[in-house]
Amino acid sequence: MDSNIKMRADKVNFFYGSTQALKSVNINIFKNQVTALIGPSGCGKSTFIRLFNRMNELVVNTRLTGKIYIDSQDINLLCIDAVDIRRRVGMVFQKPNPFPKSIFDNIAYGLRVNGIKDKNFIEERVIQTLKKAALWDEVKCRLKESALGLSGGQQQRLCIARCLAVETEVILFDEPCASLDPISTGKIEELILELKKDYTIVIVTHNMQQAARVSDFTGFFLLGELIEFGKTSDIFTAPKDKRTEAYITGRFG
Amino acid sequence: MNYKRIKEKIYKWIFTVLAFSSLFFLVGIMIVLFKEGTPIFKDVGFFKFLFGSKWYPTYEPPDFGILPLILGSIWVTAGAIIVCVPLGVGSALYLNELAGFRQRQFLKPIIELLASIPSVVYGFFGMVIVTPFLQKTFNLPTGLTALNASLILGLMATPTVCSIAEDALSYVPRSFREASFAVGANRWQTLTRVVIPAAGSGISTAIILGMSRAIGETMTVLMVAGGAGVIPKTFLDPVRPMTSAIAAEMGEAPMGGDHYHALFAIALILFLITFVFNIIAEIISRRFRIKLGLSG
Numbered sequence: 001m002d003s004n005i006k007m008r009a010d011k012v013n014f015f016y017g018s019t020q021a022l023k024s025v026n027i028n029i030f031k032n033q034v035t036a037l038i039g040p041s042g043c044g045k046s047t048f049i050r051l052f053n054r055m056n057e058l059v060v061n062t063r064l065t066g067k068i069y070i071d072s073q074d075i076n077l078l079c080i081d082a083v084d085i086r087r088r089v090g091m092v093f094q095k096p097n098p099f100p101k102s103i104f105d106n107i108a109y110g111l112r113v114n115g116i117k118d119k120n121f122i123e124e125r126v127i128q129t130l131k132k133a134a135l136w137d138e139v140k141c142r143l144k145e146s147a148l149g150l151s152g153g154q155q156q157r158l159c160i161a162r163c164l165a166v167e168t169e170v171i172l173f174d175e176p177c178a179s180l181d182p183i184s185t186g187k188i189e190e191l192i193l194e195l196k197k198d199y200t201i202v203i204v205t206h207n208m209q210q211a212a213r214v215s216d217f218t219g220f221f222l223l224g225e226l227i228e229f230g231k232t233s234d235i236f237t238a239p240k241d242k243r244t245e246a247y248i249t250g251r252f253g
Numbered sequence: 254m255n256y257k258r259i260k261e262k263i264y265k266w267i268f269t270v271l272a273f274s275s276l277f278f279l280v281g282i283m284i285v286l287f288k289e290g291t292p293i294f295k296d297v298g299f300f301k302f303l304f305g306s307k308w309y310p311t312y313e314p315p316d317f318g319i320l321p322l323i324l325g326s327i328w329v330t331a332g333a334i335i336v337c338v339p340l341g342v343g344s345a346l347y348l349n350e351l352a353g354f355r356q357r358q359f360l361k362p363i364i365e366l367l368a369s370i371p372s373v374v375y376g377f378f379g380m381v382i383v384t385p386f387l388q389k390t391f392n393l394p395t396g397l398t399a400l401n402a403s404l405i406l407g408l409m410a411t412p413t414v415c416s417i418a419e420d421a422l423s424y425v426p427r428s429f430r431e432a433s434f435a436v437g438a439n440r441w442q443t444l445t446r447v448v449i450p451a452a453g454s455g456i457s458t459a460i461i462l463g464m465s466r467a468i469g470e471t472m473t474v475l476m477v478a479g480g481a482g483v484i485p486k487t488f489l490d491p492v493r494p495m496t497s498a499i500a501a502e503m504g505e506a507p508m509g510g511d512h513y514h515a516l517f518a519i520a521l522i523l524f525l526i527t528f529v530f531n532i533i534a535e536i537i538s539r540r541f542r543i544k545l546g547l548s549g
Contacts (some may be wrong), residue, residue: 037436053435060354087437097428100451113446159432166436 012066036215091165096155133161153184325492336407339413376476421455
């Protein structure tokens with residue numbers, strides 16, 4: 001397999017009960033690139049990225065067929081623990097979801113559950129990730145205060161920092177700006193471009209301008225199918241499929 | 254004024270009166286308790302009444318020290334807490350975190366059904382099953398002891414604790430759990446470090462309401478606690494909690510006499526204790542809802 005491929009989905013079908021949410025999806029996610037997944041609500045793109053950190057297992061009555069690979073390793077083998085996968089593949093959710101703990105503890109949480117006890121190390125890492133997430137200047141004097149007192153945009157950057165602290169290889173963004181104002185959105189986008197150097201990034205978004213701004217590759221989902229996948233510049237300037245063209249020109253969605 | 258508007262006004266009045274009637278009854282009960290209970294404080298003295306170690310209301314001269322009764326209540330309530338917290342919180346955790354959908358649909362109503370068993374039935378169960386068992390196991394002169402009352406009260410308070418604790422756990426947003434799993438926490442870590450702390454004050458509320466249920470329970474303790482109005486030394490001593498003293502003696506106390514007033518004073522103290530418990534529970538649960546960003 002191409003060494004530039006970080007993750008791969010191979011003929012993936014996914015079911016909620018008897019409803020099929022994903023239909024034979026094949027995709028390659030390239031290393032240190034930003035891949036955007038676009039498509040109308042309910043097309044299965046969020047369901048799809050949640051397969052890469054096995055988050056859908058927490059939902060009852062679901063079924064997966066096909067294979068998901070990370071570094072050419074099948075992640076759904078019985079001998080592989082979902083916990084180990086999630087330590088490698090972080091996730092930032094649609095709604096900022098900090099814990100009702102202090103700002104410091106929110107970030108330290110991921111380190112602590114991974115068995116790190118060294119206080120100095122934790123402190124250093126917290127500061128370092130807050131800086132990386134462009135949040136340090138805003139919170140450096142209130143690390144012991146509750147994270148719920150932050151604004152929505154700050155909370156979302158905190159969630160990104162929480163994810164960075166565990167040093168994952170991949171970050172999945174599930175509509176990270178859906179509940180944010182344009183200025184916060186801009187900051188998150190800058191951050192994503194910055195993080196690309198060290199991480200492989202997949203971002204689900206409703207906002208096509210956002211996909212065009214941040215991503216290198218784009219996949220268009222419709223009714224559970226991956227209609228088209230390619231370089232973002234190609235998808236947005238010369239889509240091959242009529243449906244992709246209709247969607248990105250705003251004729252439906 | 255037309256007919257329709259009058260009708261509407263009448264309805265409004267009826268419901269206003271109904272809504273305020275509980276306030277009226279609460280105030281009424283408080284007034285009666287104060288009026289009938291306070292005379293004993295004048296005769297005996299407030300502190301002597303509260304901390305006197307002898308309760309011999311029918312002796313000549315009588316002793317009105319309710320410390321043995323208060324301690325009796327405290328012992329059985331403390332014992333009940335030891336029983337109902339692990340049972341109630343444990344089953345709530347199981348129901349919320351581990352049980353599948355079907356198991357929960359099946360188990361939750363059953364646990365709640367425990368609450369609908371009349372207390373006299375619990376008392377009966379305690380007398381017939383638990384009493385001989387304790388008597389034999391610990392080789393006691395009687396099985397009617399603080400331990401017996403604790404076990405039965407604990408069982409009775411379990412559904413209260415379980416149901417409120419389960420509500421508290423289910424209010425913890427799914428996003429907290431997802432966030433925890435997403436950074437590589439396992440189930441146990443998520444439960445102990447995120448879910449339980451987030452639901453902590455809700456669970457404390459559950460425990461306090463369970464306590465208030467246990468301390469106010471009468472019929473069961475009357476039947477199984479043994480009824481000895483002396484200061485208990487171990488859980489294997491018979492005790493006479495405040496509620497059972499009132500229930501057992503009110504019928505014999507001459508109306509308007511010292512004994513009668515003393516029983517009212519006990520009721521007053523009991524009322525104040527449960528009142529405080531409930532207020533604490535309310536304050537904690539309000540904080541809990543604010544903390545989780547639910548409506549205050």
